Amino acid sequence: MNLTLHIWRQGGPDQPGRMVRYDVKDVNEHSSFLEMLDVLNQQLIEKGDDPIAFDHDCREGICGSCGFVINGEAHGPLPKTTVCQLHMRHFKSGDTLHLEPWRSRAFPVLKDLMVNRSAFDRIIQAGGYISVSTGSAPEANLTPIPKPLADRAFEAAECIGCGACVAQCPNGAANLFTGAKVAHLNLLPQGQAERETRAVGMVEQMEQEGFGSCSNFAECEAVCPKGISIDNIARMNRDYLKAKLQGVNRLVVVGA
Amino acid sequence: MESPNVSGVLDSKIPAGPLESKWEDHKGHLRLVNPNNKRKFTIIVVGSGLAGASAAASFGELGYKVKCFCFQDSPRRAHSIAAQGGINAAKNYHNDGDSVFRLFYDTVKGGDFRSREANVYRLAEVSVQIIDQCVAQGVPFAREYGGLLDNRSFGGAQVSRTFYARGQTGQQLLLGAYQALCRQIDAGTVTMFPRHEMLDLVVENGRAVGIITRNLVTGALDRHAAHAVVLATGGYSNVYYLSTNAKGSNVTAAWRAHKRGAFFANACYTQIHPTCIPASGDYQSKLTLMSESLRNDGRIWVPKNPDDKRSPDQIPDADRDYYLERKYPSFGNLVPRDVAARNAKSVVDEGKGVGPQKNGVYLDFADSIRRLGRKTIEERYGNLFEMYDKITGENPYVVPMRIYPAPHYTMGGLWVDYNLMSNVPGLFVLGEANFSDHGANRLGASALMQGLADGYFVIPYTIGDYLADFLNAKTPTDTDAFAAAEAEVRAGVDRFLKIQGKRTADSYHRELGRIVWDYCGIARTAEGLRKALELIPALREDFWQNLRIPGGSAAVNQELEKAGRVADYFDLGELMCRDALDREESCGGHLREEYQTPEGEALRNDEKYSYVAAWEHNGAGKAPTLHKEPLAFEAVKLTQRSYK
Numbered sequence A: 001m002n003l004t005l006h007i008w009r010q011g012g013p014d015q016p017g018r019m020v021r022y023d024v025k026d027v028n029e030h031s032s033f034l035e036m037l038d039v040l041n042q043q044l045i046e047k048g049d050d051p052i053a054f055d056h057d058c059r060e061g062i063c064g065s066c067g068f069v070i071n072g073e074a075h076g077p078l079p080k081t082t083v084c085q086l087h088m089r090h091f092k093s094g095d096t097l098h099l100e101p102w103r104s105r106a107f108p109v110l111k112d113l114m115v116n117r118s119a120f121d122r123i124i125q126a127g128g129y130i131s132v133s134t135g136s137a138p139e140a141n142l143t144p145i146p147k148p149l150a151d152r153a154f155e156a157a158e159c160i161g162c163g164a165c166v167a168q169c170p171n172g173a174a175n176l177f178t179g180a181k182v183a184h185l186n187l188l189p190q191g192q193a194e195r196e197t198r199a200v201g202m203v204e205q206m207e208q209e210g211f212g213s214c215s216n217f218a219e220c221e222a223v224c225p226k227g228i229s230i231d232n233i234a235r236m237n238r239d240y241l242k243a244k245l246q247g248v249n250r251l252v253v254v255g256a
Numbered sequence B: 001m002e003s004p005n006v007s008g009v010l011d012s013k014i015p016a017g018p019l020e021s022k023w024e025d026h027k028g029h030l031r032l033v034n035p036n037n038k039r040k041f042t043i044i045v046v047g048s049g050l051a052g053a054s055a056a057a058s059f060g061e062l063g064y065k066v067k068c069f070c071f072q073d074s075p076r077r078a079h080s081i082a083a084q085g086g087i088n089a090a091k092n093y094h095n096d097g098d099s100v101f102r103l104f105y106d107t108v109k110g111g112d113f114r115s116r117e118a119n120v121y122r123l124a125e126v127s128v129q130i131i132d133q134c135v136a137q138g139v140p141f142a143r144e145y146g147g148l149l150d151n152r153s154f155g156g157a158q159v160s161r162t163f164y165a166r167g168q169t170g171q172q173l174l175l176g177a178y179q180a181l182c183r184q185i186d187a188g189t190v191t192m193f194p195r196h197e198m199l200d201l202v203v204e205n206g207r208a209v210g211i212i213t214r215n216l217v218t219g220a221l222d223r224h225a226a227h228a229v230v231l232a233t234g235g236y237s238n239v240y241y242l243s244t245n246a247k248g249s250n251v252t253a254a255w256r257a258h259k260r261g262a263f264f265a266n267a268c269y270t271q272i273h274p275t276c277i278p279a280s281g282d283y284q285s286k287l288t289l290m291s292e293s294l295r296n297d298g299r300i301w302v303p304k305n306p307d308d309k310r311s312p313d314q315i316p317d318a319d320r321d322y323y324l325e326r327k328y329p330s331f332g333n334l335v336p337r338d339v340a341a342r343n344a345k346s347v348v349d350e351g352k353g354v355g356p357q358k359n360g361v362y363l364d365f366a367d368s369i370r371r372l373g374r375k376t377i378e379e380r381y382g383n384l385f386e387m388y389d390k391i392t393g394e395n396p397y398v399v400p401m402r403i404y405p406a407p408h409y410t411m412g413g414l415w416v417d418y419n420l421m422s423n424v425p426g427l428f429v430l431g432e433a434n435f436s437d438h439g440a441n442r443l444g445a446s447a448l449m450q451g452l453a454d455g456y457f458v459i460p461y462t463i464g465d466y467l468a469d470f471l472n473a474k475t476p477t478d479t480d481a482f483a484a485a486e487a488e489v490r491a492g493v494d495r496f497l498k499i500q501g502k503r504t505a506d507s508y509h510r511e512l513g514r515i516v517w518d519y520c521g522i523a524r525t526a527e528g529l530r531k532a533l534e535l536i537p538a539l540r541e542d543f544w545q546n547l548r549i550p551g552g553s554a555a556v557n558q559e560l561e562k563a564g565r566v567a568d569y570f571d572l573g574e575l576m577c578r579d580a581l582d583r584e585e586s587c588g589g590h591l592r593e594e595y596q597t598p599e600g601e602a603l604r605n606d607e608k609y610s611y612v613a614a615w616e617h618n619g620a621g622k623a624p625t626l627h628k629e630p631l632a633f634e635a636v637k638l639t640q641r642s643y644k
């Protein structure tokens, strides 16, 4: 199959970018989208051009490294699929595809399709954990957790932190990402002690990072490769409001 | 090939006393660092996978100052995230006869009696604490309806000791460790350096004192000094180019440490995983594992007639060869990985392979779906089936999966003693990057266990004993050793950029991978290994003449990153072949065709080869020196593995 690609090229964080056209020929339908770009990159290098930079690692849809926008859709047209798991059989010869990096104030572009998502790490650092130092844990089966509850926590915990939710949101909000972690931990009995401080810390960090606010468009849920539900956002909002009403502030953690 | 045995160098530091109390006693005698003094020590942790993240978080909790590095944009993305099947622990929740001893025994036997008893026993011992720790962190393991933790039997084990979180166990465990790490980053004990690649180890007066890194965004080379350096940089399966590892997984950190004096042990012990999706074309960039838990409910077969043109569901039982069930009636589809992989290779080599390229065997769930219902199968393997469908465009609920072996895990790695310290004082190695616990073959669900055991429960104790000597020692970076290491790294980077030849790093990597796969893959022969030892240096020569790296070094340059890794793979590939040639026996994942039982099983030679082969680097172009660490077995009796 033959494709016309228009790809965002940007040399570095402070450089201007632009769309550049590439005609790619004889794409194998069984290759993945990233493998198609690999082939293009090999050709670019052989011609003396600069290959297209994009993040990727596992290529199994689990590490959350990959991600860019294809024709306006984060990770492309296939539901619940990261771009590394998107195969070319879902496109037709003659298609024209526009590839752009995640666009968000909180995710500055580093090069081409590669962005800086460290804001997500800082949100987790603001409370996305259970404080239990190594060696201090009680016997695991002392706390039975009903299976349906454990399953719900698991489904929230499936988030891969790719950033597609932010990229697709008209406001650039990170509520699905943040809500998923708040819900995962706040659902579990182990997470109760820090339930309020967690919600407050993470929500406030999210706001500080420059993400937009959530207007319940639900575009994030539609585009999430793991199908994380927006119910998690509602849960986070409840926990956050409750905590705020009680005057809870972010936990200040000091090192040992 | 010279191979003198320099004695007295390899002290494994295994504590005296009975196996069951070695670790307890040892812990009781290790020197401690006073809590108020811990903040005076800086520890570098390279790697944020299960081993690195758990170690860095635990060090931070104890009060050490930690600098942690990874090459991905976030520590949460380390390759550990991709582990699917589960993690072992001797909890014996199922009352089915499991115990610390049995987990220990299974691991030593599974490793074909090429691992250290004392290390493996400790691993089995701390396994139970790992589960407690992870559950307390909020890791959402699978549960039974009563709310207690669920287990399954996995990878040849005859007890149910594997804890899992659907097919995403690695993800959930890593996120647990990552979150613990994040807590320490917030507390200021750990400074995280994502998108940084370690390119050299700095050794001064015989001790590891720091590293040189390249900032993968700006290209800056930086010096980092510490009282101890911990490598947790993962395995080297990507030497084969096509493997189940993440694309960035590499041997560079370990190899550069090797060049600075750390011994590399058992390089030829690699694990080829039996259940992966076969390659579909020459654009293939990696192979995808289908968790071996699938073998619990899937049946492996090929058509008896290699030219059978019928679709698999139209082939009646009588015309199918369930070759594992036929050859190994008591273990059937659950034989260990190496046995399953070898058998798949031989049926495909016989021309009985299935699929468009005849490069796979069927893994069929039809019987299980009939017996248990589609819903149960979906519960157990839903995400794996989905992944298979995405990649192949085939629905495994209807059409049997096609699978074929692929490089997956490397048991070899940097040599470490019982304290996880390499022969270079101050350099510790954890997780898949070390050689320590799996002998010649790793059992399923035990890598996650080892990574977390090393990071949470071993290194926090053993590192203190080393550090105790260096209270108030300075950690300068303006020394000759740092300057020299940085200059070498800079020269190395410039060398790649100056070649300006015609071929890409990937094209060399593919070709190298093919050589290593053909001659040092599932089965090896002296003749083939000798051939590889000619082919690899010849290709390397060409690489250094004809490589093309676009762009410069002062910005993101992913081709430059690849080139450094491929250069190290050349040297490692060569060492793997030397090591495989030296080991004139078959054991675990190392099958030398010359040494097999009449039944085609790996034939060990305990008298001659019951040792760890630890290789010392002697400089480019010089033969390495082999140091042997003899293995002594007191608690287990060496047997010929049999899975009949």
Ligand SMILES: Cc1cc2nc3c(=O)[nH]c(=O)nc-3n(C[C@H](O)[C@H](O)[C@H](O)COP(=O)(O)OP(=O)(O)OC[C@H]3O[C@@H](n4cnc5c(N)ncnc54)[C@H](O)[C@@H]3O)c2cc1C
Pocket: B046, B047, B048, B049, B050, B051, B052, B069, B070, B071, B072, B075, B078, B079, B080, B081, B082, B083, B084, B085, B086, B087, B169, B170, B196, B197, B198, B199, B232, B233, B234, B235, B244, B245, B246, B249, B250, B252, B253, B289, B408, B409, B430, B431, B432, B433, B444, B445, B446, B447, B448, B449, B451
């Ligand atoms: C597909 C798959 C499924 C698996 N399933 C299971 C399973 O079910 N059960 C099981 O027990 N095991 C499983 N394994 C094996 C297991 O996942 C790995 O052995 C284990 O996770 C390795 O952990 P680690 O911490 O040692 O290294 P990794 O997780 O590989 O982490 C390496 C870290 O080092 C960093 N790094 C590497 N090089 C450098 C450098 N030069 N500079 C800076 N940083 C560097 C990386 O950024 C990363 O943070 C599986 C493996 C694969 C491939």
Ligand code: FES
Pocket: A055, A056, A057, A058, A059, A060, A061, A062, A063, A064, A065, A066, A067, A082, A083, A084, A085
């Ligand atoms: S590369 Fe890991 S999710 Fe796509």
